[in-house]
Each structure stands twice: as C-alpha cells, then as structure tokens.
Amino acid sequence: MKKRARWLFGWILVRPVRWAFSRMAWASYLRIKPEKQEWDEKWRMPNIHWWLLYLSIFRFFKWLDGDAWRVFCDWTGGFRRTYPWPARFIHSIGAFTAGYAISGGQCFHCASPDGCQVTLSDDDSGKTFRLLETWSVASMDGTDHHFRGITICPKCGYENEYEEGSL
Numbered sequence: 001m002k003k004r005a006r007w008l009f010g011w012i013l014v015r016p017v018r019w020a021f022s023r024m025a026w027a028s029y030l031r032i033k034p035e036k037q038e039w040d041e042k043w044r045m046p047n048i049h050w051w052l053l054y055l056s057i058f059r060f061f062k063w064l065d066g067d068a069w070r071v072f073c074d075w076t077g078g079f080r081r082t083y084p085w086p087a088r089f090i091h092s093i094g095a096f097t098a099g100y101a102i103s104g105g106q107c108f109h110c111a112s113p114d115g116c117q118v119t120l121s122d123d124d125s126g127k128t129f130r131l132l133e134t135w136s137v138a139s140m141d142g143t144d145h146h147f148r149g150i151t152i153c154p155k156c157g158y159e160n161e162y163e164e165g166s167l
Contacts, residue, residue, distance in 0.1 A: 006109075006156035010107075021061070024050055025098075030051045065091065072084050107155065117151045117162045128151060129149050131148075132150065134148075137165075146166070
C-alpha cells in the first residue's frame with residue numbers, strides 16, 4: 001500500500017514540480033526571438049516567461065537548498081553540530097525543487113533520497129539495479145568503460161534507465 005501511495009504521490013505532485021523546475025533551469029539563458037540551432041536544424045522559441053521564473057522562483061528555491069537552512073544549525077568549531085527540524089524542513093523543500101534540478105540525488109518519481117540512481121547502480125544483488133549492457137570506448141584519456149542498466153527505487157518501485165562511464 002505504501003508503494004502505491006508513493007507512486008500516486010509521484011504522479012500528482014513530484015513529476016509536475018520536477019518538470020517545471022527543469023524548464024526553469026534550462027531557461028537560465030534568455031532568448032527574446034526564435035533561434036535556429038545549427039547542429040540539428042531545430043528552432044528554439046523565446047523563453048521570456050521561463051527566464052523570469054528562473055530569476056525569481058528558481059533562485060529562491062536554490063537559496064533554500066543552499067543557505068537558508070544553515071542559520072538554524074549550530075556551527076561551533078566550524079562543523080555542523082545540530083540539524084534541527086526547521087533546518088531539515090527548509091533543506092528538504094529546497095532539495096526537492098531546485099536542488100534536484102541542479103544535482104539530482106533523489107528518485108525522479110517519489111523524491112526519496114533512497115532512490116538516487118548513482119547509489120542504486122552500485123547494487124550487485126539485482127534488487128535495485130539490472131545491468132543491460134557494458135562496453136568500452138577508446139578516448140584520448142584512455143579507455144572509457146560504460147554501462148547501462150535499469151535502476152529500481154526501493155520506496156516506490158519506479159524503474160528508470162541509467163547510463164554511466166568511467167571518465
């Protein structure tokens with residue numbers, strides 16, 4: 001029942017928020033008139049509304065993720081000694097919104113930190129990661145070893161494809 005509730009919560013709240021904040025992150029560059037991309041012959045439309053949202057909403061939530069929660073903590077000796085509930089609450093809101101768009105670290109579907117694809121891809125048991133293929137590519141820096149697989153969130157069961165390389 002918990003997995004089903006998290007799955008529904010993901011479709012109703014998490015995915016629309018993820019979509020909106022990723023659009024804001026992509027709009028950090030202002031385009032006033034349509035531009036044609038040289039490499040794939042596609043047109044990019046003006047993004048004034050997303051750029052304004054980036055300047056206002058996205059930057060506020062980025063501040064929540066980065067610095068707003070720190071004033072509630074005890075920093076004696078240069079290290080964080082406490083992490084009280086107001087700091088955890090503010091930090092979780094920032095990490096859920098702009099923090100995910102910047103650095104990830106959560107399940108795309110249910111926003112659980114246990115669903116981070118980088119961490120899930122280390123699983124050798126096959127419970128949270130299924131390996132699909134591996135290959136190597138020669139590069140100027142040496143051999144780059146790649147893998148591709150399916151990560152499975154332990155909280156909601158969402159399956160997502162993940163690919164990573166060694167370089």
